[in-house]
Amino acid sequence: MKQLYDVLIIGGGVVGSAIAREMSRYTLKIGVLEKNLDVCYETSGRNSGVVHGGFAYDTGSLKARLCVEGNKNMGQLAEELDFKFIRCGKVLVGSTEEDMETLRRTIRQGEANGASGLELIDSKRLHELVPAVVGEFAMFSHNSGIVDPFNYTIALAENAHANGADYFFDHEVTAIERDADGIYALTTPHGIFHTRWVVNSAGLGCGRISDMLGIKGYKIIGSKGDYIILDKRTGPLLPMPVYPVPSNTYMGIHVTNTTDGNVIIGPNADMVFDFTYYGVPQENMDYLAESASNLWPCIRRQDYIRNYSGILPKWVDDNGAIQDFKIEIRDDIAPRAINLVGIESPGLTAAVPIARYAIGLMAEREKLEPNPDFNPVRRGIPRFEELTKEEQNQLILEDPDYGEVICRCEKVTRAEILAAIHNPLGVDTMAGIKYRTRSMMGRCQGGYCQMRIAQMIEEELGRKETEVQYARKGSRMFFGKVRQEV
Numbered sequence: 001m002k003q004l005y006d007v008l009i010i011g012g013g014v015v016g017s018a019i020a021r022e023m024s025r026y027t028l029k030i031g032v033l034e035k036n037l038d039v040c041y042e043t044s045g046r047n048s049g050v051v052h053g054g055f056a057y058d059t060g061s062l063k064a065r066l067c068v069e070g071n072k073n074m075g076q077l078a079e080e081l082d083f084k085f086i087r088c089g090k091v092l093v094g095s096t097e098e099d100m101e102t103l104r105r106t107i108r109q110g111e112a113n114g115a116s117g118l119e120l121i122d123s124k125r126l127h128e129l130v131p132a133v134v135g136e137f138a139m140f141s142h143n144s145g146i147v148d149p150f151n152y153t154i155a156l157a158e159n160a161h162a163n164g165a166d167y168f169f170d171h172e173v174t175a176i177e178r179d180a181d182g183i184y185a186l187t188t189p190h191g192i193f194h195t196r197w198v199v200n201s202a203g204l205g206c207g208r209i210s211d212m213l214g215i216k217g218y219k220i221i222g223s224k225g226d227y228i229i230l231d232k233r234t235g236p237l238l239p240m241p242v243y244p245v246p247s248n249t250y251m252g253i254h255v256t257n258t259t260d261g262n263v264i265i266g267p268n269a270d271m272v273f274d275f276t277y278y279g280v281p282q283e284n285m286d287y288l289a290e291s292a293s294n295l296w297p298c299i300r301r302q303d304y305i306r307n308y309s310g311i312l313p314k315w316v317d318d319n320g321a322i323q324d325f326k327i328e329i330r331d332d333i334a335p336r337a338i339n340l341v342g343i344e345s346p347g348l349t350a351a352v353p354i355a356r357y358a359i360g361l362m363a364e365r366e367k368l369e370p371n372p373d374f375n376p377v378r379r380g381i382p383r384f385e386e387l388t389k390e391e392q393n394q395l396i397l398e399d400p401d402y403g404e405v406i407c408r409c410e411k412v413t414r415a416e417i418l419a420a421i422h423n424p425l426g427v428d429t430m431a432g433i434k435y436r437t438r439s440m441m442g443r444c445q446g447g448y449c450q451m452r453i454a455q456m457i458e459e460e461l462g463r464k465e466t467e468v469q470y471a472r473k474g475s476r477m478f479f480g481k482v483r484q485e486v
């Protein structure tokens with residue numbers, strides 16, 4: 001007999017996972033169909049990790065409203081779900097009269113949006129806040145912050161799962177049909193899934209899913225941003241993100257501290273139509289370093305440890321003008337389908353308010369019964385390195401696996417890797433372990449621990465060497481033996 005879901009969510013990024021989590025507050029049978037092998041392989045794991053204040057978006061837009069709400073609630077969410085969030089503030093640094101005028105306008109816009117804690121500061125105060133910065137004055141946003149985007153997304157997904165949502169990885173939706181009773185059938189490589197409600201939270205795939213639902217005509221372009229990650233040595237030199245004065249459409253190349261003490265530089269914004277290429281050309285890295293050095297001259301090549309990039313799905317009109325978030329139900333074309341289009345920045349900040357907005361649309365059409373068993377709390381894997389000596393000793397006594405360090409750079413223990421391998425979502429890739437523990441994220445980028453972690457996956461999950469994958473489907477760590485005993 002075919003299984004019928006109340007809701008199938010297409011896309012398990014931060015937005016799809018926030019929707020799954022918020023919907024699990026109700027008595028709904030929920031499934032998440034994700035084409036990748038984990039929840040943060042696309043945009044949700046490829047961004048600046050900044051919790052925006054909400055001042056940069058047009059007053060009255062969903063981007064402004066949901067961002068301000070997401071910013072206000074991030075502290076409580078981080079406590080409930082046990083992910084790292086630091087309300088460190090942020091500065092937008094200027095030096096010309098024109099910059100000053102833009103910053104004054106930004107403050108007026110921010111206040112109209114409901115963002116609080118915005119002030120103009122002089123050079124003295126700016127250099128007290130960020131001694132190494134170059135600039136004459138700044139707008140200081142007290143309430144901006146930084147978040148660990150991986151654990152934030154994973155936490156939402158794990159909490160949704162603990163409250164009953166099913167996660168299906170490697171389940172790309174390739175076709176959608178609706179029968180005479182209004183039941184949707186979603187085709188994936190592993191079978192057809194049936195549901196009363198569909199949610200399109202497919203990020204870069206939003207246009208394609210929208211087309212499958214019959215809601216045609218959305219034009220989505222990609223804006224690709226590259227980044228350089230710097231060694232933790234640089235972390236103490238940057239207590240908060242430093243941005244230039246923004247233009248109307250682009251926040252500019254900034255330097256951002258991360259919740260784990262690195263610094264990231266970027267992003268540029270190149271228009272792209274290929275949503276699968278994440279390479280970072282050398283000339284882009286040079287450009288990022290040169291631009292960012294004008295604001296924060298602490299950038300040295302010897303501190304580069306990795307690069308990465310992300311692609312924003314921007315919904316544009318026929319004239320190429322960037323549009324607001326679109327969150328809609330088109331009762332005339334696709335009843336009981338919640339269609340999210342153009343969820344670009346500040347989608348990370350706004351994910352939970354986006355989810356609540358989407359559920360609000362659903363509740364206008366169907367009575368939702370509260371789930372009496374909903375538990376908003378999720379605990380992550382404790383970070384051994386961040387515990388006190390006493391706590392560390394106690395843990396080693398309880399479990400000797402805490403006494404063996406596997407990743408030397410980030411001091412991740414065997415017990416943490418084991419907890420990650422046995423994660424609740426059943427993710428079994430190297431990147432899955434990396435994002436859950438920070439192993440392989442340090443200076444040596446896995447040179448020391450990678451092979452040991454691959455071996456632990458083999459042993460714990462009973463996999464052959466050739467079955468261990470790095471991140472994406474088919475990204476095998478090993479293809480066979482170079483030499484073999486006969």
Ligand SMILES: Cc1cc2nc3c(=O)[nH]c(=O)nc-3n(C[C@H](O)[C@H](O)[C@H](O)COP(=O)(O)OP(=O)(O)OC[C@H]3O[C@@H](n4cnc5c(N)ncnc54)[C@H](O)[C@@H]3O)c2cc1C
Pocket residue numbers: 010011012013014015016017033034035036039040041042043044045046047048049050051052171172173174201202203204205206209224225226267309310311312343344345346347348349350
């Ligand atoms: C360079 C950059 C910097 C950014 N910086 C910030 C920031 O500092 N602060 C902030 O608030 N926001 C920021 N953002 C925006 C933020 O990252 C995104 O808005 C957010 O991650 C979007 O989440 P999502 O879940 O919609 O998308 P995604 O994370 O892309 O998730 C969509 C998921 O859908 C899956 N999918 C797609 N098609 C299908 C299909 N057919 N079947 C099944 N699954 C499918 C994908 O595999 C993917 O996992 C930034 C983005 C970029 C690119």
